[in-house]
Amino acid sequence: MSTKMIRNMLMAALALMGLFAGEAFAQASSATVTVSAVVPKACRFYTASTTMTIAHGGGLIDPSAAGNATGSATLNYRCQATVSPQFDIDTSGTYASPKTATVNLAGTATNLAADITVTATGGAGTGLGAGQDKAATIGGVITPANFSVAAPDTYSKVVTIGIQAIP
Amino acid sequence: MKRLRISRALNRTTLGASIFAAVLGCASSEAFASCQFRAGSTTGSVVFPVLDPVTAPNVTSAIQLNVRCTPASDFAVAQWTWTSANGGASIGRLAGGTPAYAPGIAYSAAIAVANQGANGTLTLTLQIAGANYANANAGAYADVLTLRVTP
Numbered sequence: 001m002s003t004k005m006i007r008n009m010l011m012a013a014l015a016l017m018g019l020f021a022g023e024a025f026a027q028a029s030s031a032t033v034t035v036s037a038v039v040p041k042a043c044r045f046y047t048a049s050t051t052m053t054i055a056h057g058g059g060l061i062d063p064s065a066a067g068n069a070t071g072s073a074t075l076n077y078r079c080q081a082t083v084s085p086q087f088d089i090d091t092s093g094t095y096a097s098p099k100t101a102t103v104n105l106a107g108t109a110t111n112l113a114a115d116i117t118v119t120a121t122g123g124a125g126t127g128l129g130a131g132q133d134k135a136a137t138i139g140g141v142i143t144p145a146n147f148s149v150a151a152p153d154t155y156s157k158v159v160t161i162g163i164q165a166i167p
Numbered sequence: 168m169k170r171l172r173i174s175r176a177l178n179r180t181t182l183g184a185s186i187f188a189a190v191l192g193c194a195s196s197e198a199f200a201s202c203q204f205r206a207g208s209t210t211g212s213v214v215f216p217v218l219d220p221v222t223a224p225n226v227t228s229a230i231q232l233n234v235r236c237t238p239a240s241d242f243a244v245a246q247w248t249w250t251s252a253n254g255g256a257s258i259g260r261l262a263g264g265t266p267a268y269a270p271g272i273a274y275s276a277a278i279a280v281a282n283q284g285a286n287g288t289l290t291l292t293l294q295i296a297g298a299n300y301a302n303a304n305a306g307a308y309a310d311v312l313t314l315r316v317t318p
Binding site: 029030031033035036037038039040041042043044081082083127129165 | 300302315
């Protein structure tokens with residue numbers, strides 16, 4: 001066997017190795033990546049603010065009245081489907097539904113206590129998208145025990161209502 | 168003399184075969200994948216941060232996989248693609264929610280490769296625009312991305 005023959009055979013062997021190497025990569029390589037995410041329950045208000053007047057009528061409290069002075073207002077909220085909201089009043093850190101708290105309306109010299117209740121009148125959410133608004137009713141009550149001894153004045157307070165989904 | 172003639176014939180045949188094999192080998196290398204995901208990088212997972220639909224910021228998450236190209240020059244011509252099980256080849260989509268969120272949560276995917284040869288890396292970057300989950304139902308969402316390299 002001549003040197004040339006040996007060289008050519010080596011070339012053939014090397015070429016075949018190249019062929020087999022090509023076959024080793026013959027299938028497109030692939031990898032799989034699992035992608036995951038979690039969306040928590042969520043609710044939010046879609047009404048920025050509202051005004052509620054607590055009175056007996058005509059925007060006034062009758063100090064001699066035997067019944068409560070009351071007021072009502074509405075805020076719109078949305079929750080994801082099947083998710084129900086709960087509320088906080090004046091950032092107490094405690095959410096409930098309905099949520100009730102006593103706040104002090106400030107007058108010139110004294111305060112006037114009022115009971116505020118927030119209720120999810122609209123119930124569970126149906127989605128966060130447009131057209132899914134639900135009503136939260138805010139009720140205010142000032143009892144005769146409080147307004148009967150109040151000085152004539154205008155009393156007011158900005159009350160912050162918080163909302164979150166019931167876990 | 169006779170043996171010499173046979174040897175020459177054999178010699179020509181061998182040379183012809185070697186050239187043929189070399190051509191095949193070359194064609195094979197160019198036609199098929201020479202880049203691969205390295206062992207330990209054929210599977211992975213990307214977990215997005217919690218998607219709060221109230222604030223709904225854009226969120227991004229990424230994973231890096233190890234790849235190799237042999238020869239290294241194939242790194243330049245390799246095509247890295249992906250397909251989403253719930254989406255397609257151009258958009259990824261997370262499915263899930265309770266109740267099921269019909270549109271799913273769409274996300275984008277981008278592939279960047281670096282370092283040719285045996286120590287290449289593929290970085291898969293996924294992004295969800297806030298608007299894509301601002302209305303999503305609560306719950307867990309998932310998808311499977313299949314990454315492929317050709318040739």
